[in-house]
Amino acid sequence: MAPGKRSLWVLLLLVLATAGASQWWGAQRAANVGSRLAALARPGDIQMLSSTTCAYCAAARAWLTEHQVAFSECFIETDRECAFRFAAVRGQGTPVLLVRGQVMLGFDAERVARALSLARG
Numbered sequence: 001m002a003p004g005k006r007s008l009w010v011l012l013l014l015v016l017a018t019a020g021a022s023q024w025w026g027a028q029r030a031a032n033v034g035s036r037l038a039a040l041a042r043p044g045d046i047q048m049l050s051s052t053t054c055a056y057c058a059a060a061r062a063w064l065t066e067h068q069v070a071f072s073e074c075f076i077e078t079d080r081e082c083a084f085r086f087a088a089v090r091g092q093g094t095p096v097l098l099v100r101g102q103v104m105l106g107f108d109a110e111r112v113a114r115a116l117s118l119a120r121g
Contacts, residue, residue: 033109034067040116046071048107049086049096052078057095060107067109 046064050057052075064071074082076094089096089103097104099115 033113034063034069037109037113037116038067038069040113041070043070044072045100045116046112047098048073049082049089049091049094049098050075051094054094056107060095060097063107063109 046069048057048060048064048071050061050073057073061073074085076083076086076091085098086094086096089098092105095107097107097112099112102115104111104115
């Protein structure tokens with residue numbers, strides 16, 4: 001094999017190995033955060049105000065369910081009390097998470113875990 005082709009193959013393998021390692025690391029980190037969040041969250045600690053058409057809400061719901069995190073959810077279009085709560089916290093979009101009363105726009109597992117850790121403190 002010519003030296004130029006060998007260098008391209010080595011570069012390609014290096015890129016693929018780096019991408020694979022990065023994906024593995026991300027999955028491990030998500031699993032660790034998920035385990036920590038599942039251990040911290042008790043029923044009633046996390047409430048998600050959602051929209052029936054919100055893709056971000058669906059992704060958050062799937063993540064929380066996959067990691068067996070206790071949470072409740074309501075939909076602003078179909079639940080009048082949920083819509084009032086959304087208006088009361090001046091929701092600008094969904095999901096809005098109420099984490100022990102602390103309002104968070106959007107879902108970030110690390111941020112939720114930090115909030116629960118500090119509140120337990």
